[in-house]
Amino acid sequence: MTFAFRPLDPLKDAELLHGWLTHPKAAYWMMQDATLVDVERAYMDVAADEHHHALLGLDEHGVPAFLMEKYDPAHRELVGLYEPLPGDVGMHFLTPATDKPVRGFTRSVITAVMAHLFEDPAARRVVVEPDVSNEAVHALNGAVGFVPEREIRKPEKMALLSFCTREQFMVATGVAA
Structure with a gap:
């Protein structure tokens, strides 16, 4: 499968995101009770933040x-919660x-x-911090080269801090990066 990426437009894309984020499948995003306005505001905050970016992945x-x-x-x-290294990016x-x-x-x-x-x-190096109980995402992370380091306490959850270097990704997937 081939995907393209485009920046998320908080106002134009809020209705779509609202449906995604409030679905029971998205429980780990902790926005189950969010209103459309809540989603717009959350992603307007992201859009205004130089250290955080939201993108939509587009199909063919x-x-x-x-x-x-x-x-x-x-x-x-x-x-x-950890000592970041130069070149770390969260996802x-x-x-x-x-x-x-x-x-x-999902693996694609x-x-x-x-x-x-x-x-x-x-x-x-890519850094992730999924909920410790999210077994499905731990398996996906492992499939692309992530190695868990330790559990950490975040304000909203217990998280599994995991890392994946460019080399680990290439070995796990065969995808040149």
Whole structure:
């Protein structure tokens, strides 16, 4: 599967995101009770933040297929929870719920997200901090080369701090980055 990326437009894309983020499948995003205005505000904050960016992943027809966020862990999400290295980039991704699952879709998405992040030559290592109970995402992370380091306490959850270098990604996926 081939994907393209475009910056998220907080106002234009809020309705789409609202449906994705409030679905029970997206429980780990902790926005189940968010209103449309809550989603608009949250992503307007992201758009205004020089250290946090939201992108939509588009399928081969240009249709939004997933959400990707990248952030600087030295300034967002993980401040004070680990010692960031030069070239660290934080990442979140969300594939929406569907009535017609496509086998391998989510793995294709995380592979595309990682390849996109490593297109930036300054990106040396991707950092993630999923909920410790999110077994599905731990398996996906492992499939693209992430290695768990330790559990950390964030204000909203217990998280599994994990890292993936460019080399680990290439070995795990065979994708040149």
